[in-house]
Amino acid sequence: MWLPDWPIRRLHRAGWPADRPLATVETRQGQRRIVDASGMAQAQGVETGQALAQARAVCPQLLVADADKEADRDGLARLARWCERFSPLAAANPPDGLWIDITGCAHLAGGEAALADDIAARLAPSWVAIAGTAGAAWALARAATRRSIGVIEPGQERLALAALPVVLLRLDERVVAGLRRVGLRSIGELGRQPRADLVARFGPMPGLRLEQAYGTAAEAIAWPRAPAPWSERVAFVEPIGTADDLARALALLAERLCVRLEAQGLGGLRFVAIFYCVDDRRPVLEIATSRPLRDAARLALLLGAKLETVDPGFGVEAMALEAEATAPLALVQAAIGAGPRAEDLASVIDDLANRLSPDRLWRPAPRASHVPERAVTSVAPLAAVPPWPVPPGERPVRLLRPPERIEATAPVPDDPPIQFRWRGALHRVRAASGPERIAAEWWRRSDVEERFRDYYRVEDQAGSRFWLFRTGLAPETAWYLHGMFG
């Protein structure tokens, strides 16, 4: 698909007035030159490559914007995403084109011609061509003059392209000029030349592009999204927007997807629901499960719980549900006459993880480190945990992260303090044991600059037990409270 004057159209969409001539400029060799000009500007004599001053003289009311290749590219990528409503495979083809792979999608819109009409109407002015190869579609879209839509039947590429100029083969300017010089003007003429001579004079590109257009050589297009084999879509005649409708559509998609997954003995681990909104936004809902899931009702429930975060705006035109990751899941036969099965741990955990956030649910696991705050790591709630080693000394039930600085009175240098003040309250030490020296891991930076810590277990007058440590050498010692014993 070809979108002529894309930079200009992007600016118009961004709010630049369409009723005045518009051009984009860039500074080239110290001079401001026109890069693109709108149709209105061109009609008044503004040309690409003209100096800005010259263009202003020809067309005094010309509006000028800076050329922004980055924004053009982003805009095109956004448009490509919007085009995913026609087919899951849509990619930007900078500077001014789009690829849409409609293989197997055309019947949804009532045939290829109808689909092309639909695309052209929604994105007018645009030139749409449908062909069996990307090269042929590219050439035809840009060759179309009167009709904005061209459809070639598979196998007819050679015929359709024969009369078109070689410019349409996506070759660089030097090669095109060279071909012109030797009198090769149309693609058909080029095709009749011996391939070896072409390669010798112009390099491999003309031959490759020709074969790609004819379909005898493969061409890879970088689609922004990997095609998900586990994808279900539904498009609506009228945009829908109420929560009930969205939930019903989700249930429908979940049902379809789960039936397909079941046929293959698979379950999904990660699901994404995509909402194609009328206003070009594309909110998504993502859920992850700890075990493969294929239960349509549960899937709909998990997604439905997050539905309120989706803002349908002016309505949702189409929805898709994809299983991004799958894993084998054996078929289970429900026992006859059995009541509802006891809810298993995995489904409760999934529910909570999706309602809160997966990182707020974890299982503590041991880590080989002597530094107390590093001795525990967190793993997924259903992951296997290695057996816990017996700690080298007594460890508190509560650990403060980071340790809190305290004012301690320790008259004898290597002794525990006799009293300390923490959070404004004074604690007199009744009993203490220690020190347990823990060396810092020198290869790591820690919250506290230190080489080692001397830990003491102290009990205050009320019987509260604390875990204190001293760091640094006298007289620059600092005391910290690191935890509380029960």
Next chain:
Amino acid sequence: MPPLDLIQLRARLTALAPPSRHGVLTLDGGAVDVALGGGLALGALHAMEGAGIEVETAAAPAAFLAGVLARMPAGKPVFWISATPDLYAPGLIGCGFDPARLIQLRCLDATEALAAMERLLRSAAALAVVAEIGPVGRLAGRRLQMACLGSGTSGFLLRRWPHGRRAAEEITAAVTRWRIGPAPSLRNGRAPGRPRLRVALLHTRLGAAGEWILEQEDRDDTPHPFRVVAGLADPQAAPRRLAG
């Protein structure tokens, strides 16, 4: 009526209507269990709070709870819901609880914590659910208690107020209510001795309130997690107050 008859009568009543349809867990095999009417009811909601600075830090209640959880039947995981994740798994080993059975959950506010707790209690997937939480409304407490009864999962509300600010006393639907604080240990020279807890049973539906100094049982051959060191009336244990 002499106290012995009262105890016998209570035992007969307990036999007729056990304190919980999901069974009980004996705590010390003595005074505390008698006060509870047989033991700590499983599949029920219990509320615990700290004493003194423990209102904020909740270390002593956590240690007490770890001791209780350690003696509950293994198999299903224990969920621990908190807003500040300062629970330290290696410390639980010292209380006899294997942290491999623990799944932690961080909730940002009380609403979230209560919803998550109810969800877990209603499913039979967890052995017990602990929620560190400040205010619990009356209705929320009743919902949690009903959820416990239905599934047999035990619920523990570990009342914790950040910055030590405590709300006014609320009536919760918990079967038992406890206040747990530290108690001075029997010193071993200059070193602290075995940790002791001052445990007050403030309210129970089936037994009588009481207060004890408990020490954790370190022998594995007894089924009880704690040992009573002294009762409330014991002058050795009561904090001395001297007027002069």
